[in-house]
Amino acid sequence: xxxxxxxxxxxxxxxxxxxxxxxxxxxxxxxxxxxxxxxxxxxxxxxxxxxxxxxxxxxxxxxxxxxxxxxxxxxxxxxxxxxxxxxxxxxxxxxxxxxxxxxxxxxxxxxxxxxxxxxxxxxxxxxxxxxxxxxxxxxxxxxxxxxxxxxxxxxxxxxxxxxxxxxxxxxxxxxxxxxxxxxxxxxxxxxxxxxxxxxxxxxxxxxxxxxxxxxxxxxxxxxxxxxxxxxxxxxxxxxxxxxxxxxxxxxxxxxxxxxxxxxxxxxxxxxxxxxxxxxxxxxxxxxxxxxxxxxxxxxxxxxxxxxxxxxxxxxxxxxx
Amino acid sequence: xxxxxxxxxxxxxxxxxxxxxxxxxxxxxxxxxxxxxxxxxxxxxxxxxxxxxxxxxxxxxxxxxxxxxxxxxxxxxxxxxxxxxxxxxxxxxxxxxxxxxxxxxxxxxxxxxxxxxxxxxxxxxxxxxxxxxxxxxxxxxxxxxxxxxxxxxxxxxxxxxxxxxxxxxxxxxxxxxxxxxxxxxxxxxxxxxxxxxxxxxxxxxxxxxxxxxxxxxxxxxxxxxxxxxxxxxxxxxxxxxxxxxxxxxxxxxxxxxxx
Amino acid sequence: xxxxxxxxxxxxxxxxxxxxxxxxxxxxxxxxxxxxxxxxxxxxxxxxxxxxxxxxxxxxxxxxxxxxxxxxxxxxxxxxxxxxxxxxxxxxxxxxxxxxxxxxxxxxxxxxxxxxxxxxxxxxxxxxxxxxxxxxxxxxxxxxxxxxxxxxxxxxxxxxxxxxxxxxxxxxxxxxxxxxxxxxxxxxxxxxxxxxxxxxxxxxxxxxxxxxxxxxxxxxxxxxxxxxxxxxxxxxxxxxxxxxxxxxxxxxxxxxxxxxxxxxxxxxxxxxxxxxxxxxxxxxxxxxxxxxxxxxxxxxxxxxxxxxxxxxxxxxxxxxxxxxxxxxxxxxxxxxxxxxxxxxxxxxxxxx
Numbered sequence: 001x002x003x004x005x006x007x008x009x010x011x012x013x014x015x016x017x018x019x020x021x022x023x024x025x026x027x028x029x030x031x032x033x034x035x036x037x038x039x040x041x042x043x044x045x046x047x048x049x050x051x052x053x054x055x056x057x058x059x060x061x062x063x064x065x066x067x068x069x070x071x072x073x074x075x076x077x078x079x080x081x082x083x084x085x086x087x088x089x090x091x092x093x094x095x096x097x098x099x100x101x102x103x104x105x106x107x108x109x110x111x112x113x114x115x116x117x118x119x120x121x122x123x124x125x126x127x128x129x130x131x132x133x134x135x136x137x138x139x140x141x142x143x144x145x146x147x148x149x150x151x152x153x154x155x156x157x158x159x160x161x162x163x164x165x166x167x168x169x170x171x172x173x174x175x176x177x178x179x180x181x182x183x184x185x186x187x188x189x190x191x192x193x194x195x196x197x198x199x200x201x202x203x204x205x206x207x208x209x210x211x212x213x214x215x216x217x218x219x220x221x222x223x224x225x226x227x228x229x230x231x232x233x234x235x236x237x238x239x240x241x242x243x244x245x246x247x248x249x250x251x252x253x254x255x256x257x258x259x260x261x262x263x264x265x266x267x268x269x270x271x272x273x274x275x276x277x278x279x280x281x282x283x284x285x286x287x288x289x290x291x292x293x294x295x296x297x298x299x300x301x302x303x304x305x306x307x308x309x310x311x312x313x314x315x316x317x318x319x320x
Numbered sequence: 321x322x323x324x325x326x327x328x329x330x331x332x333x334x335x336x337x338x339x340x341x342x343x344x345x346x347x348x349x350x351x352x353x354x355x356x357x358x359x360x361x362x363x364x365x366x367x368x369x370x371x372x373x374x375x376x377x378x379x380x381x382x383x384x385x386x387x388x389x390x391x392x393x394x395x396x397x398x399x400x401x402x403x404x405x406x407x408x409x410x411x412x413x414x415x416x417x418x419x420x421x422x423x424x425x426x427x428x429x430x431x432x433x434x435x436x437x438x439x440x441x442x443x444x445x446x447x448x449x450x451x452x453x454x455x456x457x458x459x460x461x462x463x464x465x466x467x468x469x470x471x472x473x474x475x476x477x478x479x480x481x482x483x484x485x486x487x488x489x490x491x492x493x494x495x496x497x498x499x500x501x502x503x504x505x506x507x508x509x510x511x512x513x514x515x516x517x518x519x520x521x522x523x524x525x526x527x528x529x530x531x532x533x534x535x536x537x538x539x540x541x542x543x544x545x546x547x548x549x550x551x552x553x554x555x556x557x558x559x560x561x562x563x564x565x566x567x568x569x570x571x572x573x574x575x576x577x578x579x
Numbered sequence: 580x581x582x583x584x585x586x587x588x589x590x591x592x593x594x595x596x597x598x599x600x601x602x603x604x605x606x607x608x609x610x611x612x613x614x615x616x617x618x619x620x621x622x623x624x625x626x627x628x629x630x631x632x633x634x635x636x637x638x639x640x641x642x643x644x645x646x647x648x649x650x651x652x653x654x655x656x657x658x659x660x661x662x663x664x665x666x667x668x669x670x671x672x673x674x675x676x677x678x679x680x681x682x683x684x685x686x687x688x689x690x691x692x693x694x695x696x697x698x699x700x701x702x703x704x705x706x707x708x709x710x711x712x713x714x715x716x717x718x719x720x721x722x723x724x725x726x727x728x729x730x731x732x733x734x735x736x737x738x739x740x741x742x743x744x745x746x747x748x749x750x751x752x753x754x755x756x757x758x759x760x761x762x763x764x765x766x767x768x769x770x771x772x773x774x775x776x777x778x779x780x781x782x783x784x785x786x787x788x789x790x791x792x793x794x795x796x797x798x799x800x801x802x803x804x805x806x807x808x809x810x811x812x813x814x815x816x817x818x819x820x821x822x823x824x825x826x827x828x829x830x831x832x833x834x835x836x837x838x839x840x841x842x843x844x845x846x847x848x849x850x851x852x853x854x855x856x857x858x859x860x861x862x863x864x865x866x867x868x869x870x871x872x873x874x875x876x877x878x879x880x881x882x883x884x885x886x887x888x889x890x891x892x893x894x895x896x897x898x899x900x901x902x903x904x905x906x907x908x909x910x911x912x913x914x915x916x917x918x919x920x921x922x923x924x925x926x927x928x929x930x931x
Contacts, residue, residue: 025826046768099665100662101669128853128856131907143626215655242763245882275861301756304759305756378742482821
């Protein structure tokens, strides 16, 4: 029931000028921004397409290029193994620290300390990988070499430390430690963010029930942050898989498959293999390397995809 | 330059949700029209449909007619941007542009539309608008300072100055005093009284005393039931509305016997 | 829990429970440090002594707490100790790395090192990284020239135009995934692209720029997007209500409001890619002389300079590598600081 009261009203002068619904400036600007978005999608597709185009011949070149293996799979296999091994060890080292530091920044550190600490950790991310490689290869390797000898003597029964220990430290262990340091910032940053997003109410609810700080973290913070932490770990994994220079500069590589991480005989990673062999590669050799690059891309893409998917799912769950 | 607005059979949707249904009214030129009603009854939505601001929200659309001066606002040939130049708006919370000075804020509408103007011309507009918004005496010595440095009430008057600087036909105000203290509120109400000689003013308010104080006509919006669209219950001269309304539900709302 | 009612007395209702004094952690810390020092005195190396101290703290503190307070308190103290030590241990590599680079690199830095290239440098003649500096600046500059407009416009699309459309959601996701592209893959992509155009032996600086853009764009998009989302809708509406078209609203109101944040993001993105090595190694190649034309021929960059000097494995090469590392770190840190300063300068205005 709508009652209407109409009053007579004199309609004065001019009409507002009629214009097309979208002005020229708006159309141009919108086209530009949509075009940029599309360009990014095209570029990503381009990565796949060009790597496939240039890498495809590398799947079946003369056997000599796969030396000592005879097929592409035999060639790429040990490299993929090395890539995953280095990344997984790096994760095992980095994740506890990342969670610890993230908790430190979000819940433990005094206010005055939290911001500078977060900044310091971000600074670690700013150090170029070639500098990490230089430091790892020249400085850290010597110390790890020393520690490796001790590991072989005392923990030699574990396959990882079977030895013979390389005193030079140009080993998988050193590379993994450096990788761990390099993925620490991103993993920490994401954990920190999700920890800090824990609703204040949940935390206070836990504390009000008489929980200690640690119990509060276990009952309120961790469950809330779980999917975020998983995706942080996955992103760290993605970084570690793709990292090139630090590994190339530290590892003295050989095409073997071994769990032994302190000997001088360790498998290279895909990325480091590309970097170290690029100089002398002929067109065929180049194609082989690009093909391994495609394998790496597909692998990291998958890992990152999964990480983002899990993170997205977590967010949706939290939003409800 | 003030214009009247004719609204006929207006339905407003957010996506598939119908927010307001079947509104008919004529808003008089050079008068103050107030909309009152409980929260969520669609009065702000309706107000925003009068200068096509509600389209800013994705999925929002309108069926029906809004005619200003013989011209239908929702005609396909009409540019919403041009509509908004004719029909200005003041928002619930004061929102001066943080990157601009007081001076630039007043000129924002002109400048952003890239109108070239002489310094003297600009000065005239700024002074005229700020005087029109009763703010000139308070800020004339600090026109170069950021607009964010003013008090809430001053910021709101700055926003009114900004809105009238482009010389619109109509001024829409969406609960302009709800974020302000009583003294600032009364300053704005005085201002509305003065502005009505030049502009058609439409104001949404949740405060019935305010509607009674400032308006000539009043429209009462209500929901038929929860989840149903809002609609216009009664539209009448303010005096009549607050003394002997035609509808019993209006009386119930005004006298406070209402949820 | 009916059992509760039958209990004769509930000790938990007492509010004052035995607590360790406030200075307890400090005392334990001192004891742990003393143990570490002792280990050092009897011949353990530094790393081992620190380890002894940390473990000592992590054992003594919970045990003491467990005895005096309760098991729960002990676990809490252990967690606190672990979190603190995680933080302290993480500082070690950062400090160690910076100290090493500075102490090894400082002796190499001199005016010649910064202004000479390596052309025809033999034996112990003085060479430098001038060519690499030029290359890095040109390649990174070009990369920024490509990525900044594309990145910012794409972010504008995501926030202002795309809203919740399908394409926007896909793009957001792809940008996220793109941040994880290994840098060497970006290099291989640029190489494949230019090999298809120019033939197999192609190496050029611009290829490096393309590769770096691929790495830089996602960072620019993400940071710009975040900043644009911080701009309150109030301001957009205020502008629309003045009859300002959307594109002018974006350019004159939205972007200026968050320009500080956008610039900070861009500078940080530059500092991220300026140290990239792998893609440049692959596509820009290396050379020992200055090349000013990124569209023709090999181009040296700072990170690749460090790498080639390192792999040369001579004493001279190594000292150049450290010197180059120091220069690179200084540039990256300077960019970081500049970014923070820009952020600080613009922050108050955008605050609210």
